[in-house]
Amino acid sequence: DAKTTQPPSMDCAEGRAANLPCNHSTISGNEYVYWYRQIHSQGPQYIIHGLKNNETNEMASLIITEDRKSSTLILPHATLRDTAVYYCIVMNTGNQFYFGTGTSLTVIP
Amino acid sequence: DAGVIQSPRHEVTEMGQEVTLRCKPISGHNSLFWYRQTMMRGLELLIYFNNNVPIDDSGMPEDRFSAKMPNASFSTLKIQPSEPRDSAVYFCASSLNGNTQYFGPGTRLTVL
Numbered sequence: 001d002a003k004t005t006q007p008p009s010m011d012c013a014e015g016r017a018a019n020l021p022c023n024h025s026t027i028s029g030n031e032y033v034y035w036y037r038q039i040h041s042q043g044p045q046y047i048i049h050g051l052k053n054n055e056t057n058e059m060a061s062l063i064i065t066e067d068r069k070s071s072t073l074i075l076p077h078a079t080l081r082d083t084a085v086y087y088c089i090v091m092n093t094g095n096q097f098y099f100g101t102g103t104s105l106t107v108i109p
Numbered sequence: 110d111a112g113v114i115q116s117p118r119h120e121v122t123e124m125g126q127e128v129t130l131r132c133k134p135i136s137g138h139n140s141l142f143w144y145r146q147t148m149m150r151g152l153e154l155l156i157y158f159n160n161n162v163p164i165d166d167s168g169m170p171e172d173r174f175s176a177k178m179p180n181a182s183f184s185t186l187k188i189q190p191s192e193p194r195d196s197a198v199y200f201c202a203s204s205l206n207g208n209t210q211y212f213g214p215g216t217r218l219t220v221l
Contacts, residue, residue, distance in 0.1 A: 043200050043212035096165065097210060099152035
């Protein structure tokens with residue numbers, strides 16, 4: 001499975017949009033992009049996933065570039081409870097997840 | 110749905126003792142994964158099952174670790190004998206046909 005590159009940390013002001021980037025330049029055509037987050041001491045929480053098209057759910061939006069080599073997770077109105085480590089993962093259906101080091105997002109009051 | 114259930118939530122034991130961690134996957138899910146998380150190594154996949162059959166155990170650290178899935182609703186991860194370096198948070202996750210994984214709350218293991 002393709003590996004991902006994420007910035008180690010980011011800050012975001014409360015109420016503003018948080019845009020978390022991820023590079024996955026070696027992604028292959030049938031690999032999905034998944035996003036999870038982990039709030040301190042809790043299990044990873046599923047956020048969203050996509051293949052080619054942009055996706056939106058009640059938690060976030062996922063923007064995937066046309067060449068699929070990068071993506072951005074958008075939290076539209078960040079709250080203090082969104083402070084967490086965010087993991088970008090690419091995976092074939094049925095294969096294992098590889099969790100990298102993720103991005104530690106801090107939402108600042 | 111109750112989600113993935115793990116027990117115990119915390120375990121403190123002494124070196125050399127046997128430790129058994131338990132997991133109940135989400136009903137209807139047919140894939141189950143065991144992960145370990147430490148500060149040094151992050152989240153690592155230890156083993157995963159598909160339809161109760163172990164598919165890949167290459168992440169299991171050594172023979173002291175073993176995992177079983179006797180039926181679709183229960184799995185165990187056993188460490189015998191335990192060592193201080195096994196101290197970590199152990200997560201169980203389940204999915205339907207290897208798609209989106211849903212994680213349990215984890216078991217925090219401390220080996221003294």
